[in-house]
Amino acid sequence: EVQLLESGGGLVQPGGSLRLSCTASKFSFSTSVMAWVRQAPGKGLEWVSALSASGGATYYADSVGGRFTISRDNSKNSLYLQMNSLTADDTAIYYCAKVRGSLRLGESSSYFDSWGQGTLVTVSS
Amino acid sequence: EIVLTQSPAILSLSPGERATLSCRASQTVFRYLAWYQQKPGQAPRLLIFDASNRATGIPARFSGSGSGTDFTLTISSLEPEDFAVYYCQHRNHWPPEYTFGQGTKLEIK
Numbered sequence: 001e002v003q004l005l006e007s008g009g010g011l012v013q014p015g016g017s018l019r020l021s022c023t024a025s026k027f028s029f030s031t032s033v034m035a036w037v038r039q040a041p042g043k044g045l046e047w048v049s050a051l052s053a054s055g056g057a058t059y060y061a062d063s064v065g066g067r068f069t070i071s072r073d074n075s076k077n078s079l080y081l082q083m084n085s086l087t088a089d090d091t092a093i094y095y096c097a098k099v100r101g102s103l104r105l106g107e108s109s110s111y112f113d114s115w116g117q118g119t120l121v122t123v124s125s
Numbered sequence: 126e127i128v129l130t131q132s133p134a135i136l137s138l139s140p141g142e143r144a145t146l147s148c149r150a151s152q153t154v155f156r157y158l159a160w161y162q163q164k165p166g167q168a169p170r171l172l173i174f175d176a177s178n179r180a181t182g183i184p185a186r187f188s189g190s191g192s193g194t195d196f197t198l199t200i201s202s203l204e205p206e207d208f209a210v211y212y213c214q215h216r217n218h219w220p221p222e223y224t225f226g227q228g229t230k231l232e233i234k
Contacts, residue, residue, distance in 0.1 A: 035223070037169075045161075045169065045212055047223035059221050095168055103221040108157035109175055110216040110223075115168035 002027045002114035004096045009119030016086050016123070022079040022096030022116055030074040033099035035112065036081050038092035038121075048094070049081065052103050059103065063089075086123045093118040127151055129213050129226035137234040144200040146229045148213035153193045157215055160189055160198045163228075164209045172211075173198060200231075208233050 008020040020036070035050040049070040050059045058070050069082040079096055095118045101110030128151040138144055148158065156176040161169040171180040173189035176196060186201040200207055213226040 037223075044228045045163075045214075045225040047225070050221060050223070061222065100171070100174065101216070105219050108154070108216045108218055110157075110221065111159040111171060111174045111214065112161075112169070112223075113171045113174075113180060115170070117168055 004116035006119040131226035
């Protein structure tokens with residue numbers, strides 16, 4: 001069974017930075033597209049970012065573009081999210097997710113088939 | 126940008142009843158639509174992908190249908206563990222941006 005374990009969440013002041021990590025096991029991480037999805041308290045799901053298997057292609061939601069950076073280390077089976085210039089609107093549970101499908105042009109059969117348990121990020125002074 | 130609108134926002138039913146949840150897209154998504162279930166305090170779980178394909182381990186009482194702009198998730202006979210929030214989701218043609226509906230809360234009547 002796929003396992004994804006997030007870490008790195010916590011309380012950070014507005015304008016601050018945080019780096020989330022996700023450690024993967026029990027599947028072929030190096031050949032899998034990965035993503036981050038977040039959920040503000042009491043709200044719905046919001047896609048944040050996605051990354052190709054090689055790490056060469058990255059995509060971001062407009063709400064985080066220019067502030068967040070997604071990356072991976074396939075030698076460590078790990079996914080990361082560097083978050084800068086954080087605001088209260090970034091307060092959420094951040095989930096690491098494995099993508100079933102690709103990020104290629106036109107290949108819209110692309111879904112989140114495994115999720116971690118999430119890590120809570122709270123941005124507050 | 127494609128917008129996914131789910132209805133109803135809240136659905137109150139009893140165990141054993143049939144549940145019908147709707148997801149409408151602002152423009153055609155062909156059959157590229159998924160459904161997720163989320164229980165309180167848990168991560169979402171993929172139920173249905175490509176409109177009608179059950180994900181691994183999903184019981185047969187869950188079924189998906191639809192194409193184009195109108196999609197339905199049906200739970201044929203509700204079990205107590207089915208009461209949760211359900212989301213639909215689509216990946217854009219290009220660039221690859223993912224969109225979720227706002228969710229339908231299925232609660233016990």
